Structure formats: structure tokens, C-alpha cells
Amino acid sequence: MSALRKLFRFHGGVKPDYHKHASTRQPIAGTPIPAELVIPLHQSIGGPPRPLVQAGERVLKGQRIGDADGNVSSAVHASTSGTVTAVEMRRMPHTSGLSALCVVIKPDGRDEWIARQSFDFRNASPTETRDYLRDAGVVGLGGAVFPSHLKLNAGKQGRLDTLVLNGAECEPFITCDDVLMRERGEAILKGAAIMREMLAAGRVLIGIEDNKPEAIAAMMAAARAAGDDAIQVVAVPTRYPAGGAKQLIRVLTGIEVPHGERSTDYGVQCFNVGTAYATHDAIALGQPLISRIVTVAGNVGQARNYEVLFGTPMRDLIAPCAPLPDSDRVIMGGPMMGFRMPGDDVPVVKATNCVLVGSDALFPPPPPEMSCIRCGECAKVCPSDLQPFEMYWFARARLFGKAQEYHLFDCIECGCCAYVCPSRIPLVDYYRFAKSEIWAREVEKEAADQARDRYEFRLLREEREKQEKAAKLAAKTAAGREKAAAALAEAEKPARTPEEEAKHALIAAALERAKAQKERAHPENTSNLSPEQQAEIAAIEARRAEIREQAKPHLRADD
Amino acid sequence: MHNSPYFLKPASVRSVMLRVLLALLPGIAAYVWFFGAAVLVQIALASVTALLAEAAMLKLRGKPLMLYLGDGSALVTAWLIALTFPPIAPWWLTVIGVLAAIVVAKHLYGGLGQNPFNPAMVAFALMIVAYPSLMSQWPAVGFTDFAPQLNAIFGPRQLDAITMATPLDALRTALHTEEARATVAGVLGSSASFGNIGGKGWEWVAAGYFLGGLYLLQQRIITWHMPAAFLLTLLVISGAFAAFDPGHFAGPSFHLFTGGAMLGAFFIVTDPVSGCTTPRGKLFFAAGIGLLTWIIRAFGAYPDGIAFAVLLMNIAAPLIDMNTQPPVFGHKDKRGSAK
Ligand code: SF4
Ligand code: SF4
Numbered sequence: 001m002s003a004l005r006k007l008f009r010f011h012g013g014v015k016p017d018y019h020k021h022a023s024t025r026q027p028i029a030g031t032p033i034p035a036e037l038v039i040p041l042h043q044s045i046g047g048p049p050r051p052l053v054q055a056g057e058r059v060l061k062g063q064r065i066g067d068a069d070g071n072v073s074s075a076v077h078a079s080t081s082g083t084v085t086a087v088e089m090r091r092m093p094h095t096s097g098l099s100a101l102c103v104v105i106k107p108d109g110r111d112e113w114i115a116r117q118s119f120d121f122r123n124a125s126p127t128e129t130r131d132y133l134r135d136a137g138v139v140g141l142g143g144a145v146f147p148s149h150l151k152l153n154a155g156k157q158g159r160l161d162t163l164v165l166n167g168a169e170c171e172p173f174i175t176c177d178d179v180l181m182r183e184r185g186e187a188i189l190k191g192a193a194i195m196r197e198m199l200a201a202g203r204v205l206i207g208i209e210d211n212k213p214e215a216i217a218a219m220m221a222a223a224r225a226a227g228d229d230a231i232q233v234v235a236v237p238t239r240y241p242a243g244g245a246k247q248l249i250r251v252l253t254g255i256e257v258p259h260g261e262r263s264t265d266y267g268v269q270c271f272n273v274g275t276a277y278a279t280h281d282a283i284a285l286g287q288p289l290i291s292r293i294v295t296v297a298g299n300v301g302q303a304r305n306y307e308v309l310f311g312t313p314m315r316d317l318i319a320p321c322a323p324l325p326d327s328d329r330v331i332m333g334g335p336m337m338g339f340r341m342p343g344d345d346v347p348v349v350k351a352t353n354c355v356l357v358g359s360d361a362l363f364p365p366p367p368p369e370m371s372c373i374r375c376g377e378c379a380k381v382c383p384s385d386l387q388p389f390e391m392y393w394f395a396r397a398r399l400f401g402k403a404q405e406y407h408l409f410d411c412i413e414c415g416c417c418a419y420v421c422p423s424r425i426p427l428v429d430y431y432r433f434a435k436s437e438i439w440a441r442e443v444e445k446e447a448a449d450q451a452r453d454r455y456e457f458r459l460l461r462e463e464r465e466k467q468e469k470a471a472k473l474a475a476k477t478a479a480g481r482e483k484a485a486a487a488l489a490e491a492e493k494p495a496r497t498p499e500e501e502a503k504h505a506l507i508a509a510a511l512e513r514a515k516a517q518k519e520r521a522h523p524e525n526t527s528n529l530s531p532e533q534q535a536e537i538a539a540i541e542a543r544r545a546e547i548r549e550q551a552k553p554h555l556r557a558d559d
Numbered sequence: 560m561h562n563s564p565y566f567l568k569p570a571s572v573r574s575v576m577l578r579v580l581l582a583l584l585p586g587i588a589a590y591v592w593f594f595g596a597a598v599l600v601q602i603a604l605a606s607v608t609a610l611l612a613e614a615a616m617l618k619l620r621g622k623p624l625m626l627y628l629g630d631g632s633a634l635v636t637a638w639l640i641a642l643t644f645p646p647i648a649p650w651w652l653t654v655i656g657v658l659a660a661i662v663v664a665k666h667l668y669g670g671l672g673q674n675p676f677n678p679a680m681v682a683f684a685l686m687i688v689a690y691p692s693l694m695s696q697w698p699a700v701g702f703t704d705f706a707p708q709l710n711a712i713f714g715p716r717q718l719d720a721i722t723m724a725t726p727l728d729a730l731r732t733a734l735h736t737e738e739a740r741a742t743v744a745g746v747l748g749s750s751a752s753f754g755n756i757g758g759k760g761w762e763w764v765a766a767g768y769f770l771g772g773l774y775l776l777q778q779r780i781i782t783w784h785m786p787a788a789f790l791l792t793l794l795v796i797s798g799a800f801a802a803f804d805p806g807h808f809a810g811p812s813f814h815l816f817t818g819g820a821m822l823g824a825f826f827i828v829t830d831p832v833s834g835c836t837t838p839r840g841k842l843f844f845a846a847g848i849g850l851l852t853w854i855i856r857a858f859g860a861y862p863d864g865i866a867f868a869v870l871l872m873n874i875a876a877p878l879i880d881m882n883t884q885p886p887v888f889g890h891k892d893k894r895g896s897a898k
Binding site for chain 1: 561562563564565566567568570571572574575623626627630632670671672673779780782831832836837884885886887888889890891
């Protein structure tokens with residue numbers, strides 16, 4: 001149901017050209033099974049899954065081929081039936097062209113499913129349901145690929161006020177959520193109902209940007225059909241990045257979830273509509289996540305949305321869309337936050353919401369970067385209410401601590417600032433660079449701290465061994481049995497002589513100091529983090545090498 | 560290879576600067592109407608000097624010449640200097656002023672975006688200290704003959720016929736030097752310099768700048784904070800003192816429509832590079848300039864105080880910014896987050 005409700009504003013935002021029409025003219029299409037599927041094991045935030053299959057093995061569609069590595073991880077599955085031809089390093093859909101372990105499958109064309117069985121989540125404990133979703137490989141399909149089971153947890157209160165379904169889809173060109181909502185609203189709502197039960201959420205708000213009237217109408221019809229008053233479809237003003245989880249929560253509920261905090265502590269949780277759909281597939285149909293809707297758009301003659309098996313090479317997807325002759329690049333994601341691919345051979349993965357074909361004509365190279373004139377345009381549009389030019393200043397000067405003081409880590413890398421900057425400064429590159437440098441330093445520091453701890457521990461141990469040796473030596477002397485016993489006892493005790501006492505005190509103090517120092521030195525403590533934060537670190541780490549490369553040209557001191 | 564965002568809004572420093580120049584045109588038109596074409600000569604002189612100086616400095620500093628020369632920032636500085644200097648000032652006064660602004664105030668401090676002081680105001684302050692009399696010779700209103708003005712600029716100078724005290728100057732001189740009976744009302748009524756609400760002729764120029772300012776607001780090149788805070792402060796304080804002692808303090812309309820108040824409010828105080836950037840910081844910054852301007856006008860030795868007020872507040876700008884950082888997303892107080 002929809003109602004006129006009071007909406008809230010988030011600060012800033014921009015209105016780029018949307019280019020959404022081209023890919024929504026036709027319904028979602030299937031794609032033929034490709035000749036070879038390359039399924040990366042690591043497709044979500046968190047630990048890379050462990051391979052469960054070997055070359056030569058036959059696999060069925062939906063068979064688990066990678067097992068979640070711990071709880072902050074998510075399983076991966078074969079997207080069709082066939083034979084595993086290799087488990088090897090292949091190029092990832094990643095700007096740097098880095099390779100990672102992939103399961104390569106030669107499809108047999110039969111597309112034969114595993115035995116599928118719905119999961120009776122009502123008779124399962126919440127932990128069991130979460131484990132099930134983890135093993136079904138359900139992750140956030142808005143692009144962040146955060147394991148969904150970790151978010152399906154009502155938190156301290158055991159219940160939530162609001163479950164937000166994110167159908168805003170604010171990035172230009174991307175329409176995969178739009179068409180999904182138009183065509184499969186019912187399943188989305190069923191998924192949302194499962195999520196709502198797991199979270200004990202009072203209401204479900206489905207936020208859709210008002211430039212998608214068809215999707216809004218379809219979802220409203222589906223909500224009417226479901227007959228559930230707690231579900232409301234809400235049209236939100238079209239303004240990038242209204243589809244950012246925090247921005248959408250803000251618009252719908254007025255709540256601002258600060259950086260580094262869980263939205264559940266504020267009574268809200270937010271999922272992409274595609275994730276709700278995948279949840280329904282997994283629970284109600286027993287189908288793990290093996291495909292998703294992908295928009296193919298940009299410099300193509302026929303933009304369209306496809307339901308794509310994970311592991312399908314992007315080029316297979318682009319070919320039927322009639323790419324224009326001057327196309328020279330493939331971008332995964334949208335033009336605001338997407339990443340350029342190292343080639344068109346990389347596979348579609350869970351994070352692939354859009355395959356954007358580009359050319360110099362469509363995405364002209366930016367004009368040369370000039371000095372910041374402190375015009376404040378960037379601050380006006382920053383949805384995190386930051387002062388982007390100040391962070392830029394400090395990042396450029398490598399004053400990373402100062403950049404952090406200006407809330408560098410609250411930056412969501414939405415690109416609004418760079419979009420409007422009249423000096424054409426690639427601001428986001430500077431933030432990516434600064435973040436990666438800060439994380440790198442902390443990781444190094446952590447390692448150094450650990451080494452120091454180990455060293456100090458060794459000192460302690462050597463001291464103790466010396467004493468024990470002395471005791472044993474004493475024990476050997478026939479006359480010294482009693483003395484030996486005493487010495488042994490003495491060695492067991494911390495220390496007895498004044499010198500020893502002092503030494504031990506010193507060591508203890510040093511350890512204390514090291515510990516305190518470690519705690520002090522970690523403004524963004526890496527050892528004591530929520531899964532979200534760990535995931536964030538992991539994501540940032542993964543991009544670090546690449547970013548350093550990219551940022552180098554800008555950081556060559558030119559004055 | 561570049562990274563996201565791959566889409567950029569069509570925007571450039573040049574387009575910002577060109578729109579600032581465009582916004583100056585109505586004021587300039589009124590200026591020419593009431594005071595003759597001399598100001599156009601000054602603008603041309605200042606522009607050429609500024610571009611040459613900018614090119615030389617860019618070359619010396621090994622910067623991409625065409626990229627920065629085309630940004631228009633030197634032209635904005637040049638025009639502001641031409642508009643704040645007397646239009647019949649000798650040519651070398653303008654040239655030195657522009658050189659001081661571009662070479663010293665801008666490039667020696669690091670070039671575009673790095674200068675802590677407003678270059679045009681540095682030029683004005685330097686010149687009024689060094690050549691106070693030359694900086695105080697203004698053309699008489701309505702005396703728009705071009706030839707004598709041109710003579711004044713390029714010599715030989717015969718000034719008496721064409722100059723006249725500016726309204727601020729006339730008022731200050733009258734109040735400070737004549738017998739104690741001189742009152743604001745008396746001075747305003749008696750002198751040919753004064754018009755209906757501000758200085759004669761000047762009030763129209765000010766209106767032109769105001770119009771241009773509205774355009775800048777509409778184009779979102781400036782925000783309302785600075786002009787509003789500056790003009791309101793000037794209005795409130797001059798209003799308060801005029802109410803308290805109307806004999807010795809001129810009222811708000813006089814202050815707002817004479818001298819550089821309107822030009823300052825929309826084009827000088829709002830210089831982003833040397834001013835504050837946070838919304839609250841902008842308010843403090845511009846209010847400070849308003850207050851200092853009034854103090855210097857009312858009690859100081861110089862007729863108009865805007866240049867010194869701006870430079871003083873430039874010093875304070877970083878500190879104000881540091882202490883007025885707006886709360887970031889999720890860290891606002893209850894009221895902030897519910898706004
Ligand atoms: S938009 Fe660009 S030029 Fe303007 S303040 Fe921000 S970084 Fe500087
Ligand atoms: S990229 Fe970061 S700094 Fe720039 S607008 Fe987005 S959140 Fe703000």
C-alpha cells in the first residue's frame with residue numbers, strides 16, 4: 001500500500017542524466033548458457049570461500065562449490081550443471097586485473113538442478129536460518145555484496161521498527177532493480193516478508209525513486225495483492241545517491257545512522273530489492289544464489305536487462321546488445337561509482353548490477369585537474385555532510401591523520417563532489433588513496449605490535465627457562481635435593497630476588513605499555529570491529545593496490 | 560585511464576569566473592552612465608596587465624599556461640581592482656596595483672586557490688597607503704567627458720575640473736574637520752555628491768552590483784550567507800548608531816549604497832579562496848567584515864574600510880572555518896537530524 005508520508009531530506013546529492021530509458025524498453029531476457037563458466041570463489045565481503053570441488057568432478061546446477069569461510073563469508077554455487085575443468089587463478093572483475101581462485105565449469109547443457117527443497121524457516125532457529133542463507137550464498141545485490149545472513153539479525157532489542165527495501169536505484173544507466181520490481185514484485189514481497197519475520201520488523205518501507213513510475217505501480221499492485229498493511233511503497237525524490245542505504249533510511253525514516261554503527265541499533269535494517277528476491281528463492285524454492293539481473297547499457301545499440309548465470313563472461317553478455325564500434329571499455333556498475341574492468345572476458349559475479357560499455361564519446365576523459373578554488377561546491381553536494389575540499393587538501397599533503405579528523409571514513413565514495421568540482425579534481429581518487437594508505441599503515445602497525453609482543457614474550461620465556469635450568473642443575477647435585485625443590489618452586493613463582501622482581505616488573509610494564517600504545521594508536525581499531533567494519537576493511541584492502549596505482553599520477557607533486 | 564565518476568557535470572573554473580564577470584556588467588553600465596567611460600579604460604588596462612602578469616608567473620612557476628590563463632580568475636581580480644580604484648587614477652597606479660595583486664598576493668602565495676588574502680584588496684590597501692591622494696581623486700558625477708578623463712589617466716593631469724570628493728570622503732571630511740555644528744543631515748543636504756539614498760550616481764552603480772549579485776545567487780556561484788551577513792551587520796550597526804546620534808552617524812541606506820558596500824557584499828567578501836567555507840563560518844566572516852568596515856568608515860583615517868576589513872578577516876578565516884565545521888551525517892543533534 002502506499003500512503004502520503006512525510007519524507008526527509010538528505011543533504012546534498014546531484015542530478016546527473018539518468019539514461020535509464022534505453023534498457024527498460026524490453027523485459028528481462030535470459031542468456032544462453034556460455035561455453036565456459038568461470039566462477040570466482042570470493043564474490044562477497046568477508047573471507048574467501050574454500051573450494052569444495054576438484055577438476056574433473058561433475059557438478060549440478062545449484063551445487064555448492066565453495067564453502068563459507070567462517071561466519072563472515074558466503075558460499076558459492078555452480079550456476080549450471082557440467083564438469084569442473086579447473087580450479088585455478090583467473091582474472092577477476094576488478095580494475096587492477098588481479099587474479100583469484102575460480103572454479104571453471106564446462107557446462108553439459110542439461111542445466112540439471114540439485115534436489116531443491118524449501119527451507120522451513122518458521123520451524124528453524126534464527127541461527128539455523130542464517131546459516132542456511134549463508135550456505136545459499138545470499139548476499140546484498142545492490143553492489144556491496146555484504147553477506148545477508150549477518151544483517152538478518154534484529155540486534156539488541158530482538159525486534160526492529162522498520163525494514164527498508166531499497167528500490168531507489170539512483171545510479172545512471174542501471175535498471176536491474178527497476179525491471180525486477182516491474183516483473184517480479186510478488187516474489188520480492190515474499191522475500192521481504194521472510195526478512196521481516198526474521199527481524200521482527202514492525203513495517204516494511206519500499207523506497208523507489210520517483211523516476212520509476214512503472215516499478216512503483218507494479219510494487220503497489222503487488223502490495224495490494226499481498227494485502228499486508230505493514231508494507232508500504234514509497235516514492236522518493238530522484239536525487240543521486242538516494243539509493244545509498246543510509247541516505248534512503250534517512251529519507252524514509254528521518255534517522256541518520258552514523259558511520260561505523262549498526263542501523264539495527266536505530267531500529268532499521270535495509271536490503272536491496274534484489275536481495276529480498278534472492279532470499280525468497282533460497283528459502284521458499286530452495287534455490288541458492290546462482291544468477292542475477294544485470295543491466296547491459298551505455299555505448300550499445302540495444303540496452304537491456306538479462307538474467308545472468310554467475311561466471312558468464314561479460315563479453316557474452318555484451319555481444320547481443322550491439323556494442324557501438326567505438327566502444328573501448330567495460331565498466332562494472334554505474335558511471336558514478338563503477339569500476340573499469342581489465343577486459344571484457346571477466347565473469348559476471350554477484351556484485352555485477354550493470355555492465356556498462358563505454359567510449360571516449362560517452363565518458364570523455366576529464367579535463368586537466370586544476371587547483372581547488374575552495375568554491376565549496378563539493379561540500380554543498382556531499383551526502384555525508386563532509387567538507388570534501390578539506391579532505392582533499394590533507395590527502396594531497398599526505399596528512400592522513402588530519403584527513404581522518406575531517407571524517408574521511410564517513411565518505412561513501414559516491415562521487416558527487418568530483419561530479420560538480422569546477423576544477424575537475426578527481427576527489428574520490430584522493431579519498432580512496434588516503435583510505436588505503438591509512439588501512440595499510442594500521443595493518444603494518446598491527447603486525448609490528450604483534451612482533452613486539454612476541455619478542456617480549458620470548459624474553460619472559462627465556463628468563464623462565466634459565467631459572468628452570470638452574471633448578472634442574474641444582475637438582476642434579478646429590479646434596480641439593482631439597483634446595484632443588486625450593487629452586488623449582490621459586491622458578492614457578494613469578495620471581496623472588498629483587499633483581500628478578502624488577503626485571504619482571506619491567507617486562508610487565510613494557511607489555512602493558514605496548515598494549516596501551518596499540519590501543520591509542522588505533523583510531524579505527526582494526527582488531528575489535530563489527531562484521532560491517534571488518535568487511536569494509538576487507539573491501540578497502542582488496543582495492544588498495546589498485547588505488548595506489550591509480551592515484552599515483554595525481555599525487556606527483558606539481559608545486 | 561580515469562576512475563569513477565565517469566560522468567562529470569559540465570562545470571569549469573572558467574565558466575564560474577566568466578559568470579562573475581557577467582554579473583559585474585550592470586554595475587559597470589551604471590558606472591559608465593554616471594561617471595564616464597574612464598572606468599572602461601581602467602578595466603582594459605587592468606585586464607591586459609593581469610593577463611600578462613599571470614602568464615609570466617605561470618611560466619616562471621612551470622605551470623600549464625593555457626590551462627590556467629584561460630581560467631578567468633586573473634580577469635576577475637583585474638576587474639575588481641579597476642572598479643575599486645578611482646577611474647581617473649593614473650595608468651601606472653592601476654598597473655602597479657594589478658601587479659601587486661597577481662604577482663605578490665596570488666602567485667607568490669602559490670597561485671590559484673592558495674592565496675590567503677584577497678588579491679584585489681591587497682592591491683587596494685597597498686595603493687591607498689602608498690598613494691592616498693591619488694586614490695582619493697574621483698570623478699564628479701555627471702561629468703562624463705572622455706577626453707579630460709583620458710588625460711587624467713595618461714597625463715598630463717588637470718584634475719580640478721573633473722574631480723569631486725566621494726560621498727564617504729565628503730561626509731568624513733565634513734564631520735571630522737569642519738566646526739562641530741556639521742551634522743550628517745546638513746552635509747548630505749548641502750553637497751552635490753549625495754543623491755536620494757546614497758551617493759549620487761553611486762547609488763545606481765550599487766543597484767547594478769546588487770542586480771549582478773542576485774544573478775550570482777541564482778546561479779549558485781555564491782550563497783546568501785556572506786552578502787546577507789555583511790549587509791545586515793552594516794545595516795544594524797549603522798542604524799543603531801544613527802538612531803543614537805543622528806547628527807554624527809550616517810544611516811544604513813547611506814552606508815549600504817555608497818562606497819564599495821554592494822560590490823563588496825557580492826563580489827569581494829564572497830571570494831571563496833581567501834574567505835570562510837563553512838555555512839556558519841561564512842556568517843561570522845562576513846559579519847566581521849561588516850563590523851570592521853563600519854568602524855573604519857566611522858572612526859578611521861581612510862574613507863572606505865572594506866579593503867582593510869576584508870584583509871583582517873582573511874587572517875581569521877582558517878580559524879573560523881576550523882571552529883565551525885558542520886556536523887557530519889549521523890552526528891547532528893536531534894534538531895539537526897530532524898530538519
Ligand atoms: S568543488 Fe572542487 S574547487 Fe570547489 S571547493 Fe570543492 S574541491 Fe575545491
Ligand atoms: S565521494 Fe565522499 S566526499 Fe565526495 S560527495 Fe561522496 S561522500 Fe562526500
